[in-house]
Amino acid sequence: MTRQRVDLFVIGAGSGGVRAARIAANHGARVMVAEEFRYGGTCVIRGCVPKKLLVLASRFADEFELAGSFGWTVGATRFDWPTLVAAKNREIGRLEGIYRRNLESAGVIAVDSRAVLEDAHTVQLLAGGDRVHAEKILIATGGRPRRPDFAGADLAITSNEVFDLPALPESIMIEGGGFIAVEFGCLLARLGVKVTIVYRGEQILRGFDDDLRNHVADAMRAAGIEILTRIEIRGIERASVRDDAANPDGYRVTLSNGETRDTGLVMLATGRLPNVEGLGLERAGVETDEKGAIRVGLDSRTTASNIWAVGDVTNRLALTPVAIREGHAFADTVFGKRPWFCDHTNVPEAVFGTPEIGTVGLTEAQARERHSRVDIYRATFRPMASVLSDSTEKMLMKLVVDAGTDRVLGVHVCGPDAAEMIQMAAIAVKMGATKRQFDETVALHPTAAEELVTMRTPVG
């Protein structure tokens, strides 16, 4: 069999791999990409995109509530999970098709197979067994959910399974206090599921600004979500949540405080691990760090000189747009004679809980560690959509400013459309805007975002 030869072999057709493959092909390289699951990767298939659709679906619950305060009479509402799952699947099928077509129209050879490294230049396609000689290789295999090690952990679902549950449970216990636990806790609660979050630390969303963390936790509790802190799951066994021991329809969970709880479903949202198992990295001289992530330099080059890695498998900043930029920078640098790096500073982030978080730059605690004088500006107020109702919902906005240089170091927003606002505020922060320049920007009235340019007096 003639061995195919390519300039670039990309393992993994997620956000980073697809961008790199297309750009390298546009620069004239002969490129092959292999994907073992579905084109589009975690973001499109079982991450950001379907998650946001579920979040949007869940928020109708609040809209129906608020509509009455504006004079509407909303008739009986009923939510049908299978209808939402089917609609979501149509959309991700459409997006997957676009990913494939974009690769093909760029001239990339797309192969449906798991690919493993035999050495630094040889890739084996497990579906069919073909071997491909590659001048250069890009590993963009992403990550997968981490399962803590306790008895019965395999009885729990993860974010891989939650999108396609045949039916919603009456209740769910979610372990973890990060992005996924908060997002799914909030959305499932609004879809009618009784949610309990079990978190090992003192306050959820470690790493975010403390004011935001407290604000979100309070709002989640006000929405009926139970948050247990300083507790971990120790074991899960099948049980019945409907007092019918002969027909187990749920799970009994043993917690680290000795308590047991019955619940319809358990979900683990305890972080993600880089997808490196069985890839043959050692045969190719590609080293990993103590967390199993592929070690790379600023230019995404691994310890093997002709192999690069981008995205979640490198565990730098596990966000889709970051993987895309890393992939693009790699392709321009290596195949387009246009060297540049993905800058990992001041990357805006959102947690699509309800309330939503949008954040960019330093938290107050980080700023106080790094700068001698820090000014804090903070506003809390009722969003306009809830002023006619008896909703107690509050919006939070916070600016973290270096008092020495007047530079805005961080912007933190919690409430409706927080992510949309932060995308724009991130431009100013990235440009090094000062608080004075925020003040000089005329407010756009009446919006929530205008608070970002009208906070005059530091509160700390």
Ligand code: NDP
């Ligand atoms: P996160 O890292 O956000 O959170 C993991 C949570 O699990 C933390 O609260 C952590 O606690 C806890 N945890 C970790 N290990 C254990 C353990 N052994 N036992 C009990 N608890 C544990 O991960 P997620 O799984 O929520 O999400 C994975 C990644 O995907 C995110 O980090 C993010 O990069 C990305 N993502 C981004 C989204 C977005 O941009 N909106 C949405 C969803 C995911 P502790 O705080 O103590 O470490």
